[in-house]
Amino acid sequence: MARIELRGLRKVYPGGVEAVTGLDLVVEEGEFVVLVGPSGCGKTTTLRMIAGFEEPTAGEVRLDGRVVNDLEPGARNLGMVFQTHALFPHKTVFENIEFGPRMRKVDPATRRRRVREVAARLHIEHLLDKRPAQCSGGEAQRVALARTLVTEPCAFLLDEPLASLDAKLRRELRAEIDRLHQELGRTFLYVTHDQEEAMTLADRIAVMREGRLEQVGTPLEVYADPVNLFVADFFGSPSMNLLPGRVRRTAGGAWFEGPGVALALPPALAGAPEGPATLGVRPEHVRVGGPGAAPLRCRVTLVEPLGRDTLLYLEHGAARPTVAVVDGAAPYRAGDVLAAELAPERLYLFDAAGRRVRPREGVTP
Amino acid sequence: MRRAARRRLAALGRLLLLGSWGLAVAFPMYWLVATSFKPDHEWFAWPPVYWTRTPTLENYRTVWLGEARVYRTQEALSMQKPWLALRHSLTIALLATGLSVALGTLLAYGASRYGLLSERRLFNLLMLRMVPPIVVAAPLTLYYSALHLLDSVTGLVIVYVITTLPYSVWMTKSFVDEIPREVEQAAAILGAGRWRTLWEVTLPLIRSGVVATFMFVLILTWSEYLIALILTKTEVVTLPVQLAKYEGSAEGRVYGRQAALAVGVTIPLIVVGCLIRRHLVRGFSFGMVRR
Numbered sequence: 316m317a318r319i320e321l322r323g324l325r326k327v328y329p330g331g332v333e334a335v336t337g338l339d340l341v342v343e344e345g346e347f348v349v350l351v352g353p354s355g356c357g358k359t360t361t362l363r364m365i366a367g368f369e370e371p372t373a374g375e376v377r378l379d380g381r382v383v384n385d386l387e388p389g390a391r392n393l394g395m396v397f398q399t400h401a402l403f404p405h406k407t408v409f410e411n412i413e414f415g416p417r418m419r420k421v422d423p424a425t426r427r428r429r430v431r432e433v434a435a436r437l438h439i440e441h442l443l444d445k446r447p448a449q450c451s452g453g454e455a456q457r458v459a460l461a462r463t464l465v466t467e468p469c470a471f472l473l474d475e476p477l478a479s480l481d482a483k484l485r486r487e488l489r490a491e492i493d494r495l496h497q498e499l500g501r502t503f504l505y506v507t508h509d510q511e512e513a514m515t516l517a518d519r520i521a522v523m524r525e526g527r528l529e530q531v532g533t534p535l536e537v538y539a540d541p542v543n544l545f546v547a548d549f550f551g552s553p554s555m556n557l558l559p560g561r562v563r564r565t566a567g568g569a570w571f572e573g574p575g576v577a578l579a580l581p582p583a584l585a586g587a588p589e590g591p592a593t594l595g596v597r598p599e600h601v602r603v604g605g606p607g608a609a610p611l612r613c614r615v616t617l618v619e620p621l622g623r624d625t626l627l628y629l630e631h632g633a634a635r636p637t638v639a640v641v642d643g644a645a646p647y648r649a650g651d652v653l654a655a656e657l658a659p660e661r662l663y664l665f666d667a668a669g670r671r672v673r674p675r676e677g678v679t680p
Numbered sequence: 681m682r683r684a685a686r687r688r689l690a691a692l693g694r695l696l697l698l699g700s701w702g703l704a705v706a707f708p709m710y711w712l713v714a715t716s717f718k719p720d721h722e723w724f725a726w727p728p729v730y731w732t733r734t735p736t737l738e739n740y741r742t743v744w745l746g747e748a749r750v751y752r753t754q755e756a757l758s759m760q761k762p763w764l765a766l767r768h769s770l771t772i773a774l775l776a777t778g779l780s781v782a783l784g785t786l787l788a789y790g791a792s793r794y795g796l797l798s799e800r801r802l803f804n805l806l807m808l809r810m811v812p813p814i815v816v817a818a819p820l821t822l823y824y825s826a827l828h829l830l831d832s833v834t835g836l837v838i839v840y841v842i843t844t845l846p847y848s849v850w851m852t853k854s855f856v857d858e859i860p861r862e863v864e865q866a867a868a869i870l871g872a873g874r875w876r877t878l879w880e881v882t883l884p885l886i887r888s889g890v891v892a893t894f895m896f897v898l899i900l901t902w903s904e905y906l907i908a909l910i911l912t913k914t915e916v917v918t919l920p921v922q923l924a925k926y927e928g929s930a931e932g933r934v935y936g937r938q939a940a941l942a943v944g945v946t947i948p949l950i951v952v953g954c955l956i957r958r959h960l961v962r963g964f965s966f967g968m969v970r971r
Contacts, residue, residue: 366865367869368865368868387873388868389871389872391869394869397862397865399862401860401865402866403863403867403880404863404885405884414867414870414880418870418871418872462866466871
């Protein structure tokens with residue numbers, strides 16, 4: 316078991332590219348934390364610094380309180396799973412899994428027993444005599460997991476382990492990883508650019524952008540209470556509708572006006588400063604066809620049936636159509652004209668810099 | 681129909697082109713072998729004798745078994761040591777090649793993984809080879825005489841290791857570069873030290889490349905003539921040097937004898953090549969395609 320602690324972690328590559336800028340993060344014992352962000356945001360670099368493959372330019376990596384900056388990767392008792400599996404192609408699956416215990420001088424009989432146990436746990440007993448090249452992508456990733464698991468590391472570092480698999484396998488292995496975490500109770504730090512993976516797996520999500528942590532919180536926190544425009548836009552599928560415009564204050568309260576939209580801000584957001592702003596609303600909070608205080612006159616431009624739900628693309632004069640989620644059975648067609656309402660209690664307002672304008676507490680909309 | 685005809689024509693053209701090229705390459709080899717079986721008077725015969733009607737092993741016997749009827753002084757002098765030359769050549773070529781490839785692999789690994797040598801430095805290393813050997817012959821002889829390395833196996837091994845090292849580094853580096861770092865990092869985090877990782881993971885993966893490099897360098901050192909000629913006198917003799925000695929002052933080149941020795945010079949390389957053929961094909965193809 317291990318608690319991973321990053322203090323002021325920074326990485327500047329030769330040439331001056333700053334991949335990670337002063338990162339502070341604590342992953343508690345047994346916790347499943349997902350580092351998520353677009354590619355190039357420094358999440359993999361962070362993971363590689365924890366593993367010991369990259370030397371931090373500044374800051375500390377602590378495992379259970381001990382600074383491990385100067386420890387070789389093999390001495391940190393961590394396990395790592397790579398996106399490319401990184402199996403040894405010239406060794407059989409058995410030899411691959413046995414490699415870790417062999418390096419740690421475990422006696423051959425124990426080694427064999429442990430390889431068999433781990434293989435059984437990950438359902439790859441039938442692969443033991445094969446070479447990695449003879450395994451499918453999903454099988455190879457299971458082998459990679461087994462190879463890590465067998466060394467009983469105090470924490471698992473996973474670098475986009477599912478990125479090279481197809482959607483169905485990805486879901487399958489995601490569930491497997493979730494199960495492993497629950498059974499083992501070890502610390503997991505998982506890197507991905509896929510917000511869905513982050514939402515489903517994480518105890519806590521750490522959102523990164525341009526080498527910085529934007530927000531750390533439970534999946535529901537980052538989804539329902541994003542700190543800025545970037546986080547709000549990153550999570551959710553389909554993503555949040557973002558309407559550019561400005562806030563104007565009058566005696567009667569605050570108004571939001573933009574191309575194709577003009578509405579009174581709810582009392583909780585009435586304190587918003589004047590000036591350019593962005594209004595956000597999740598597709599599930601766009602009410603279609605209902606009467607409301609701030610209806611939008613819309614024309615349906617595209618209907619995307621997903622089965623249980625249907626996505627409507629609503630054109631109302633804004634640069635981008637507003638997306639609404641409606642019941643899959645609802646009989647909408649492209650070209651329909653209808654009224655839509657943005658749920659006032661579910662509006663997000665962001666200032667010109669993209670920071671969230673927090674609703675005032677205790678004010679009912 | 682027309683397409684099929686055109687395709688057949690193209691195939692024929694290809695066959696002709698490659699066939700004539702193959703002939704041009706193979707003919708000297710054929711001539712060498714043929715000459716080695718000819719009796720004396722047919723070496724220079726005109727019109728040329730393509731395949732003798734009276735094949736003889738005399739050339740081989742004279743050269744390799746020393747059954748010389750000593751009637752030409754010069755020949756008698758120079759024919760003394762084919763086996764010594766073979767032994768020296770084998771020792772020098774194998775030692776020098778082994779050392780060169782071993783050192784080269786380590787250097788290439790360091791360059792590829794730890795940035796030990798920049799691309800520029802590596803290129804400078806290759807520039808070493810652009811100096812014609814004859815240019816450094818005189819200074820090298822001076823050095824060697826001061827170091828008492830003239831006319832010694834050690835001396836030749838050292839100079840061959842140095843001159844072939846650039847090739848070894850460049851060739852093996854292209855193979856090391858193709859091994860994903862993550863494979864080595866996986867080994868590292870599983871507890872393997874750096875040398876252990878090199879031995880257990882990297883080397884087995886570049887084995888074919890190392891073998892191909894070995895063969896390439898072996899050919900270089902095995903057939904090197906100029907430096908060997910300059911740096912040896914009487915104690916040490918290599919096969920290429922020995923080969924050039926088959927020249928009588930009165931009767932010109934003794935082609936049959938030379939051919940018999942030349943066949944002996946060629947066979948070891950062919951044998952080595954056949955033994956490691958599997959690696960050669962893989963090594964030469966995958967290293968070269970990418971670069």
